[in-house]
């Protein structure tokens with residue numbers, strides 16, 4: 001047993017399994033009492049079977065609720081501000097977030113905006129939320145982002161080149177109700193990008209640096225790997241690799257495995273954080289206008305190879321969890337194979353990235369220190385550019401699996 005310090009933050013309750021949505025009403029009732037309930041979702045889910053299941057559960061618990069169904073993918077800032085303004089006139093006591101990461105993140109930001117009357121930009125970054133926000137009950141439908149258990153919400157501010165995150169333990173939902181039956185019908189591309197992102201969450205959380213003292217851990221939101229998150233991460237890797245392709249076919253075992261796997265990945269990365277694949281995706285996503293999961297999934301095997309000299313033992317465990325034996329090289333090859341099978345492009349060239357833009361993207365990525373400092377192997381501008389060059393060509397063998405002397 002390691003003596004290294006370890007931390008875990010999580011919702012007060014997590015319910016996982018078929019039919020869990022029936023427990024939503026009682027969960028909300030325990031938080032709201034006789035107070036008001038707001039359900040944040042999007043217009044599709046509000047009128048689909050997911051909206052009906054939430055309504056039935058709330059009504060069965062004797063709860064009335066107001067509906068805000070304006071959530072938009074990628075959370076444009078203006079849309080979030082409008083949602084907060086609309087919620088203010090409702091003055092709820094509990095906010096339910098029903099949907100994929102977009103709807104759950106809107107619920108988190110509405111609850112933040114109602115509790116703290118400041119422009120959202122004042123909360124960008126880490127630990128810039130001054131205190132508790134309203135209780136959020138998260139009901140995911142994509143299986144998925146893990147947002148139902150994480151301390152972060154991501155939005156698009158047209159005044160910023162890169163997407164922005166608000167990361168604070170105060171954003172962790174109070175309860176998560178994870179019912180795989182709600183994930184049927186999620187579009188294939190949404191399932192693919194969220195699924196490979198979840199695998200990246202688990203692998204990057206597991207291989208992240210560990211902090212060796214409380215002082216080193218400090219007050220950061222994302223503290224690196226540790227014994228309280230490692231088990232979740234490894235189990236997530238196994239479940240995701242077992243169920244991802246079945247989820248893409250909308251099979252029930254696949255949906256259940258992915259919801260559970262992405263939840264476990266969320267528990268791991270919500271405390272441990274992610275690393276270089278995520279840092280490199282931010283400028284890539286901004287330049288190529290491609291989804292987060294596409295970029296992270298494409299880059300991850302390259303980053304795993306690069307990390308092998310510094311995280312060999314952990315990557316051996318990753319290989320075992322992926323079912324390819326204790327070989328870091330086989331682990332990265334397997335992740336690439338999973339991504340390609342899910343329909344991810346094989347190279348940055350294929351998605352139209354200008355090769356001449358790679359040095360600028362590399363410089364931007366290494367500037368995201370909260371992610372780069374979490375990577376097990378130091379990443380400088382030259383390393384980042386080499387990673388992007390290899391990913392541009394789609395050639396894993398360009399990454400040396402040994403540290404340069």
Ligand SMILES: NC(=O)c1ccc[n+]([C@@H]2O[C@H](COP(=O)([O-])OP(=O)(O)OC[C@H]3O[C@@H](n4cnc5c(N)ncnc54)[C@H](O)[C@@H]3O)[C@@H](O)[C@H]2O)c1
Pocket residue numbers: 042044045072073074075099100101102103105141142143144145146147148150151152153154155182183184185186187190193194197292
């Ligand atoms: N907070 C976090 O921890 C975290 C982590 C990763 C990503 N994110 C954020 O999550 C967002 C992406 O979330 P997502 O990938 O879950 O997708 P999403 O929430 O953007 O939803 C995409 C589309 O899928 C539809 N959809 C969702 N579930 C469905 C279902 N069961 N059946 C039919 N349609 C369904 C939605 O209506 C929507 O049109 C991004 O904004 C990203 O930045 C947040």
Ligand SMILES: [Fe+2]
Pocket residue numbers: 197198200201278292296
């Ligand atoms: Fe991610």
